[in-house]
């Protein structure tokens with residue numbers, strides 16, 4: 445008797461082959477049999493009229509932030525994500541920065557202090573791998589973490605010793621199961637590194653059998669140069685490379701993705717493994733300071749930013765910088781988290797400035813300063829056409845690009861709705877590509893790219909991580925005004941052979957775990 449039989453479903457198996465009608469039997473967490481008609485089963489799901497696919501793989505999900513603090517990963521599993529890849533954009537919880545080590549240790553749940561738990565990626569993974577998770581997770585180690593552990597937030601090249609420290613911390617992370625190194629060359633302190641440093645570390649990852657990913661240095665005016673830099677790093681190191689959240693920011697740059705995707709194609713034709721991922725929204729989301737405070741004022745972390753924003757001369761200097769960079773219009777910034785002024789959450793900068801009684805610049809500086817830099821926003825800088833172009837590209841995977849710890853009603857809806865949105869809005873309504881091809885791009889392809897064994901396909905012997913949905917109705921409901929709304933048309937999510945989500949509601953069973961490289 446099988447544990448579970450899914451009957452009468454339309455199977456899209458992840459390979460890119462056409463759909464077919466069959467039953468699927470599950471036993472001991474694995475797909476035991478796929479056949480025209482399977483009888484018996486302690487539990488039976490009637491999938492008549494529904495589509496059955498492998499569970500979705502979130503190519504870029506920042507879930508390393510949640511390993512210990514928020515292991516349910518509800519927002520992931522409730523949109524059909526059965527594996528999420530974390531640790532991107534250079535930014536990982538571990539290793540802990542040199543500056544942070546100077547401060548008094550703070551407890552991390554029951555796991556010890558931050559100094560112990562997050563000391564290295566190895567110490568974090570050793571604890572996290574023992575904890576059941578709401579979905580499967582794996583992680584890169586972040587270059588910014590390595591760099592801040594070796595040399596703090598300083599804006600200079602590393603000494604030879606400091607580079608060696610970074611390399612040995614990277615090797616330690618790889619030995620403990622990290623999948624590679626991620627770069628965040630837009631953020632501090634990643635932005636302080638020169639290409640040579642990036643190449644050296646990518647080479648170490650490759651030598652350990654790992655891969656690389658990058659939030660490139662610039663996603664707008666200098667996007668071509670930034671993509672070229674990472675392609676060169678991939679060529680030098682030989683590492684497989686994923687370019688994160690591919691896009692072209694600001695109106696003047698819209699359309700540039702056509703060229704950058706061609707650059708990816710050309711590198712692949714030369715024998716290098718380059719991919720990208722994309723989220724299906726025209727707005728990005730990050731800390732407000734990352735967009736408005738220049739690198740030179742971010743060298744001392746949050747405390748330094750707050751201190752600089754008390755200084756009138758610095759504020760004037762940043763004002764001039766912003767006027768040159770973005771002009772006078774800030775209606776494209778919508779604040780999502782603002783610790784000091786929660787009443788501003790969900791409002792645009794001009795709306796906030798009006799209530800705040802200042803111009804847009806002082807409003808932004810005040811809310812960053814008074815929130816001690818715990819202040820994030822959405823940035824409406826992309827165009828629909830580019831999103832569709834990237835989504836349709838055969839080497840583009842799909843990502844939420846979202847960590848899960850935020851419970852705010854006002855947040856980026858990609859947190860909750862990315863995959864139902866891709867299937868409903870972009871495949872069914874906009875027809876950017878076929879359903880069969882999109883399923884391949886969100887299952888088998890990322891499983892292959894990230895080296896996931898026995899995942900990403902509906903195939904006998906593979907892990908029973910499965911989504912069952914109505915391809916005619918599946919759609920996202922979360923929005924920029926309310927990101928808590930669940931998707932519709934997603935009937936079941938099965939993880940490790942167990943139903944964990946019914947009608948987009950998670951039942952609390954933690955069937956996921958931390959996946960280690962080469963496990």
Ligand SMILES: [Zn+2]
Pocket residue numbers: 532533659688689
């Ligand atoms: Zn990023």
